[in-house]
Amino acid sequence: MTSSKPSRAARAADWWRAQRRLVLWTTVISLAALVVVVLVARWLRELPAVEEFIATYPGIVPPPEGTPVGIPAWLGWQHFLNSFFLLLIVRTGYQLRSKQRPPGFWTRDNTRWPRTRRNPRRMGIHLWFHLWLDAFWVLNGVVYVVLLFATGQWLRIVPTDWAVVPNALSAALQYASLEWPTENSWVVYNSLQQLAYFTIVFIASPIAILTGLRLSSVWPLEGPLVRAFPEKLAKALHYPVMLFFLLFTFVHVVLVLTTGALRKLNQMYAARDADDWIGFAVFAASVVVMVVAWVLAKPPLLKRIAATSGRVQG
Template sequence: MIFTIRSGITILADHPRLYLPRHSTPGKDWFRIQKPIPTDPLCTAKQDSITLPDGVGLPGRRHSIGLARRWHLGIDTLWLLNGLIFTVLIFAIGQWMRLVPMSWNVSGTFDTVPLDQFSIQIARTLHFLVLCWFVMFIVVHVALVMTTGALRNLNHIYVSRDDASWVGFAIFAVSMVVMIVAWVASTPLTYRFLRKVQKAGYALIGPAQKLFEHIDAKPGQYSEKDISPYFWHNGKYPETEEYKQLQAGDFAGYTLRINGLVENPVDLNLEQLRSFPTTSNSRSICAFKAGRASRSR
C-alpha cells in the first residue's frame, strides 16, 4: 500500500485537478491541489503539474508520471494477486465463516476497489476517494490495534497467538524497519535503475495491458461531443522574440523550409500547408510534394 499510495500521489500531481465531466475544462474541477488555471492562452499542462519531494511521491519530482505508472500498476498487480491468494485460502481452511456474516448479530468488513466503468475523469475521482478511504482505514485500524491491547493484538496478527508476549511486537518492529528502509530507498533506486524499474513494471502489468489495450472506439466513431472544449497544450513554447512576433501576427508570416538532402528545396507558408490533402500514410505529404529525398554519397 505504501508504494501504491505514493505512486498514485505522483500520478495525481501530474494533473492536480479532479473533474466529474469527461473534459478537463478549466473551472470545472471539483477538487484541485494547484492554483486556478491562468488566463495565459499559452499555459501548458506541464506548467500545471506539481513537484513533489522524493520522500512523498514515488518516484517524486516533476514529470515522472511514466515511472509512477509502472510502480502503481505493477504493485496493484501484486496486490490483486495477494487478494486472490487470500480469498482462496479463507475458503480452503474454513476461515470464511469468520468474515462472512452468518447472522444479523455479526457484521462483516469488506474492502472495495474502484470500478472504471465510467469516463476517465470519474475513474480518477473514484481512485482519489478510495485512496482517502484506504488512508483513513490504515490510520484508524493501526490506532485501534495499538490502543486496545497492542501486545495481544500484534500476536493475533503476526503469530496467531492469544497472549501478551512480545513475539508479535518484535516481528512488527522488524516489519516497520523494512517498510521505512523501502520507503527511503525506493526513489533513489528508481532513478538509478530506470530501465529495470520500467521492465519490471511492464512484466507485471504487460499481460493484462495486452488484453485490454485494443478495447477502444474505432476510427470514425467519435462525434463532435467527444471533442474537448479546451485544449491542454503540452510541452514548452519558445521564448524567443521571433516566436513572440509570429504569435502576435497569428503566425501569418510562418514558413516551413524543406531543404537539405532533397531534390527540390521549398519554403511553404501556412496557407500552402493547409491546402495539401490529408493522408494516413506515415510519410510526410509535404516532403512528398517537395521532392524525393536523395541518398548521400
C-alpha cells in the first residue's frame, strides 16, 4: 500500500515553484510601486516648500575635519571579497531553505576527543559549505572594521551630525524623482549613502552573524544563552536580514551603473578618481571569478573538499 504523503523531492519542487511565483509577483508589485513613488516624488518637487527643504538640506553633510579623501585599495579588495562571499552565502541559504535532501552529508572526523567520537556532528554538504562561507565572510568583516578604524575611513560612514537625517530624506526624494543629488563620493558620501553603509556594517551584519551563530551547532543546546535568545527569534530575523542585503545590493548596483559607472567603478575597484576603463576591467574580472565559483560550487567538488576534514557520505 503506497502512502499519499508527497515525497521530500516533491515538497522541494513545490517550494521552488512557490519561490518563483513569489519572485514574479514581488517583481510586478515592486515595479508598480516604483512608478507610483517616482510620480509622487516628482509631484512633491513641484511644491515650493519641498524645493526650499531641498535647498536647505541638499543631501550632503560636510565631513568632519581630518576625514581622509579618496578610497584606498584595500577597500576595493574588501568590496570584492564581501560580494564574493555574500553571493555564495545567499545561494547556499536558499538551498537550505528549499528543504531538499542534501546530495551528501559531512561528518567531522575528530579522533582527539572521545565525546566527539561517540556523538559525531553530521550535516548536509550545503550546510557545511554555508558555514565555511559564513566564517570567511566574518573574518573578512573583522579585517574590514579593523582597517576602517585604523585608517580613519570610519569617518566617511559613521554619522557625526544629526543633520544627516534631513539630508538623507532630501537625497532619497531626489533619487526618487530621478533627479540625482549632486555628489562626489571620492570626497564624501551623501547622507543617504552614509546611513545605508552604516546600517549594513554596524547593524545588519552583526544581526546576521548573531542569528547565524544561534542557528548553528556552535550555540549551546541549553543554558542562559538559549533562554536569552530563542531559536524562533533567530529564524524570524535571519531571513529578513538576508533579504535586506539583497535589496541593498540591487539598489547599490543600479545606482552605480546610473550615476557615472566608469568613475564609480574606478573608485570602488581601482582606488582611482578617473573616468577611464581600468576600474571596469577589474570589476569585470571580479564578476568572472564569481561566475566561475558559482559554476564550480557543485556537490562533486564540495564533497572532495569536505572529505579533507571529515567523512562524506551520499
